[in-house]
Amino acid sequence: MIAFFRALLALAIALPKVIGSGRIDLNEAPWMVKSVSQNIEIPAKGIPGGIYSDLRHSGILTSDFYYRFNDQEYRWVSYENWTYSAEFVVDQDTLNHDFIVLDCKGVDTVSTIMINDQLVGETNNMFVRYSFDVKEFLKLGNNEIRIEFKSPVEHAKNMFQEQAETYVVPPECVAPQFQGECHANHIRKMQSSFSWDWGPAFPSMGIWQDIAIDAHNSAVLRYLYFNPTQNVNGDWDIPIDAIFEIDPVHPIVSGTLKVTFQGKTEEFQGTVLPSVEENKIGALSIVIQRDGVDVDLWWPNGYGDQVLYDLTVEFTDDQSMDTSSITRRVGFRTVEVVQAPVDQGRTFKFRVNGQDLFMKGSNWIPAHVLPELVTPDYTRNLLHSAKEAHMNMLRVWGGGIYESDVFYDLADEYGILIWQDFMFACSMYQATDEVLKSVQQEVRTQVRRLQTHPSIALWAGNNENEAALRGNWYGTDADFQHYKADYVKLYVDTVKAATNELDLGRDFLVSSPSNADKSEEDGYIAQNPYSSIYGDTHYYNYNLDTWDYKIYPKTRFASEYGFQSFPSFEVLKPYSEPFDWNFYSDFVNNRQRHPGGNEEIPWQIHLHMELPENELDTRAGFEEFLYQAQVNQAESLRVETEHYRRMMTQYSNQTGEGLTMGTLYWQLNDIWPGASWTTLEHGGKWKISHYFAEQMFRDILISPIRNTDNNQLEVFVISDKLSDFPLSGTIIVEVKRWNNFNETFHMSQAIDAIPAMSVEKVISMDMNEILSNGGCHAGDPSEPGENKRLEYCLITTTLRDTDGNIISQGHVRPYPKDAIGLIVPEIAIQSVTKLGSCQDDYYDTCWSLDIGTDAIALFVWLEAEGLDGRFDANGFLMDSPNRRIQFFCQTPNVSESQVMSSLRVRSYKNSRVVSNQDSNTYDGQRRYHTMQELINHFRK
Numbered sequence: 001m002i003a004f005f006r007a008l009l010a011l012a013i014a015l016p017k018v019i020g021s022g023r024i025d026l027n028e029a030p031w032m033v034k035s036v037s038q039n040i041e042i043p044a045k046g047i048p049g050g051i052y053s054d055l056r057h058s059g060i061l062t063s064d065f066y067y068r069f070n071d072q073e074y075r076w077v078s079y080e081n082w083t084y085s086a087e088f089v090v091d092q093d094t095l096n097h098d099f100i101v102l103d104c105k106g107v108d109t110v111s112t113i114m115i116n117d118q119l120v121g122e123t124n125n126m127f128v129r130y131s132f133d134v135k136e137f138l139k140l141g142n143n144e145i146r147i148e149f150k151s152p153v154e155h156a157k158n159m160f161q162e163q164a165e166t167y168v169v170p171p172e173c174v175a176p177q178f179q180g181e182c183h184a185n186h187i188r189k190m191q192s193s194f195s196w197d198w199g200p201a202f203p204s205m206g207i208w209q210d211i212a213i214d215a216h217n218s219a220v221l222r223y224l225y226f227n228p229t230q231n232v233n234g235d236w237d238i239p240i241d242a243i244f245e246i247d248p249v250h251p252i253v254s255g256t257l258k259v260t261f262q263g264k265t266e267e268f269q270g271t272v273l274p275s276v277e278e279n280k281i282g283a284l285s286i287v288i289q290r291d292g293v294d295v296d297l298w299w300p301n302g303y304g305d306q307v308l309y310d311l312t313v314e315f316t317d318d319q320s321m322d323t324s325s326i327t328r329r330v331g332f333r334t335v336e337v338v339q340a341p342v343d344q345g346r347t348f349k350f351r352v353n354g355q356d357l358f359m360k361g362s363n364w365i366p367a368h369v370l371p372e373l374v375t376p377d378y379t380r381n382l383l384h385s386a387k388e389a390h391m392n393m394l395r396v397w398g399g400g401i402y403e404s405d406v407f408y409d410l411a412d413e414y415g416i417l418i419w420q421d422f423m424f425a426c427s428m429y430q431a432t433d434e435v436l437k438s439v440q441q442e443v444r445t446q447v448r449r450l451q452t453h454p455s456i457a458l459w460a461g462n463n464e465n466e467a468a469l470r471g472n473w474y475g476t477d478a479d480f481q482h483y484k485a486d487y488v489k490l491y492v493d494t495v496k497a498a499t500n501e502l503d504l505g506r507d508f509l510v511s512s513p514s515n516a517d518k519s520e521e522d523g524y525i526a527q528n529p530y531s532s533i534y535g536d537t538h539y540y541n542y543n544l545d546t547w548d549y550k551i552y553p554k555t556r557f558a559s560e561y562g563f564q565s566f567p568s569f570e571v572l573k574p575y576s577e578p579f580d581w582n583f584y585s586d587f588v589n590n591r592q593r594h595p596g597g598n599e600e601i602p603w604q605i606h607l608h609m610e611l612p613e614n615e616l617d618t619r620a621g622f623e624e625f626l627y628q629a630q631v632n633q634a635e636s637l638r639v640e641t642e643h644y645r646r647m648m649t650q651y652s653n654q655t656g657e658g659l660t661m662g663t664l665y666w667q668l669n670d671i672w673p674g675a676s677w678t679t680l681e682h683g684g685k686w687k688i689s690h691y692f693a694e695q696m697f698r699d700i701l702i703s704p705i706r707n708t709d710n711n712q713l714e715v716f717v718i719s720d721k722l723s724d725f726p727l728s729g730t731i732i733v734e735v736k737r738w739n740n741f742n743e744t745f746h747m748s749q750a751i752d753a754i755p756a757m758s759v760e761k762v763i764s765m766d767m768n769e770i771l772s773n774g775g776c777h778a779g780d781p782s783e784p785g786e787n788k789r790l791e792y793c794l795i796t797t798t799l800r801d802t803d804g805n806i807i808s809q810g811h812v813r814p815y816p817k818d819a820i821g822l823i824v825p826e827i828a829i830q831s832v833t834k835l836g837s838c839q840d841d842y843y844d845t846c847w848s849l850d851i852g853t854d855a856i857a858l859f860v861w862l863e864a865e866g867l868d869g870r871f872d873a874n875g876f877l878m879d880s881p882n883r884r885i886q887f888f889c890q891t892p893n894v895s896e897s898q899v900m901s902s903l904r905v906r907s908y909k910n911s912r913v914v915s916n917q918d919s920n921t922y923d924g925q926r927r928y929h930t931m932q933e934l935i936n937h938f939r940k
């Protein structure tokens, strides 16, 4: 980094100065916003903000953004040009400063900025922090700032047309099912604000980050660069670069840098050196040298504490005595991506603090399409849920935004490593000089803003653009070399180069999925970016049976995979009307943005469960569908994830596949209440799949499978702990027939230690033997019967610790629709008792619930309608009459009767909790295929 700064020989000319600095916080100004063509002028709701929020606040948009078809109804907003303006007062003291800038931390997106009718500057990248010199435009007393926004939709279209005169940069539009806007790839803005296959289009405009007038006589400290490295003695050297915004007229500033760390303050005298490359940027670099800096390590969730230290850096200019300071919470850890050759291919794994860790987590998308509506509490809620599901990594996906400071602070606090994409997704992008320059600024802004966070593990250039180019997704093959050249210019020569200049401490991956280094060696566009033996993969296949583990690849690192479900009825309800509550309604079609999604979900359900095919146009049938869709997704995700975890130590000599070291499913959180791959609903409620994630990501996992190749029951015990886990425990295999609770077969085996980072096949038994001993046939179970079949039985495998507590449990069973003898259970919540305290003070009150069933019940699903919180387990199987469950409630001060009356329970086959009174409220046509048509369609 230092190489990019050098002293200027010229001496700064000393001028009379005002002591101190002045900041006029324009967030607080009384902003107005208007559209001439719409004849609207209203006060803005506040900064950070955006036009949709302002119009909603003033009552021009009359109902919730996500209510029914409002994404279409409100689209007009994005076609207009909007002008924000505010008045502010400037005093003489401020004007006397040498250096006055308008500091815009984020402007969304295409705007012209005027102060007192004079042009200050223009913006066209939502992710750039802009700083405009404004001294000459300001006057004593009242001033006016005006930010004139151009419709992002219009702008993107114009950019596309202009570009298309030379050659088209596709896609020319999104799929019709997205119901979105075209050409997001021609504007540097949240790509998914133009729609995605899980979210609506709200192409907003506005001032989405802080804005201020900043007056100084000196260099202003803007960022810190912090890159501690362990030296040969195991001690940490702590180089720190203080990065300044400097006044180009007085570029050389000397002063004192005061660094406070671990309660000790050290002073360094130095000179801020202007950057050779960047106008208005300077740096002062120091190294903290103490013999054996004594720090504790920061560990990812599940592996140790997340120790964080405050680091404060303050700069005082020798001449003006102006000061500026920054405090950051920093952590000490090393992270590297290890790509070591193996017999065939290379590994792809994260090594943290010298230990190879198995990454468990998901993919993050924007928590709302309008970023100003995401509160810190909501971000905390979502990330807390990730932490509770034992996640240690999230990938911030490249079609959204670089997340808020709060997000990364929480990731630091919770030990969630961040795989940080740059914001390019599923498209070709322009590589004109102008775009490249803007992207370079974007990278500099974001890397500087985020670099100090210990959670950030990896930078990645884009989402699926290597795969898109290689796979000719957008018809680029005819001019492949051309698009490839643009690709390299953008992601390698610009994004990667700018990242590497600013951050020496992290690896950079050009694309995801990719073959990582091997893709680079192959000229950045590998023959098969989805190779299982290099880098990471994304895997989706909706046409095969998603509950069959055999369909899944044996990849080095699964960075995306998953299956869609719908929100729960409770979450959809406030955004809809009773006549929307059936599967064939326009509303349900509107909520599905993934082409084919409303065929794939029922088709997959039908493979596994009895879909209420003839009742889908009733409320009861629709609710059943929503529940089954969530069950189906949860089980798909569990099967696939356990498969990847079993692959951690397996390696195929034939194909080189295996050695999986990460599972990040698609996707954690929702942008709105619609069909999607998420495990958390809009609002943060856990779907069934999130409860499954909490189980499947436990550090010790029992994972049984029926291996149809050899007809064996194979039981694996998996540990991703870093040390051996001693126990004198047992592994139990039990068999029950579906029609009662009696055990027909029982076997137990001692287990006395689970080795660190291991996958062990602890049991391998002939299925015929189990089925025969378990009486899994039509006749008397105590007699040897003909036609033994798994369909008659449930096989449960349990790992118990020394005291008999369950560590992990798994089942092998037929698909629910095939279970012979399964009866409709009667399930009841028998009692609710308040617990003295909660284990986690994140929750307000905790409750113990007793649940009873009169028959084996599958996928028992509890909901506490109207209350925020979660259960300690959910979506579970009951193979005995009673189960005790805890409910952790976030809603403050609830009473026992409130909890009791909020509770709902359903299970597979026992789901008709709603009377049919709302049936047939929809008289429209069946939109989707009949089941027979679906079957024919997918069998093709």
Ligand code: BMA
Residues within 6 Å of the ligand: 196, 197, 198, 399, 425, 426, 463, 464, 538, 560, 666, 677
């Ligand atoms: C991957 C992602 C997203 C998309 C998801 C589901 O391609 O990168 O773009 O939403 O699959 O289709």
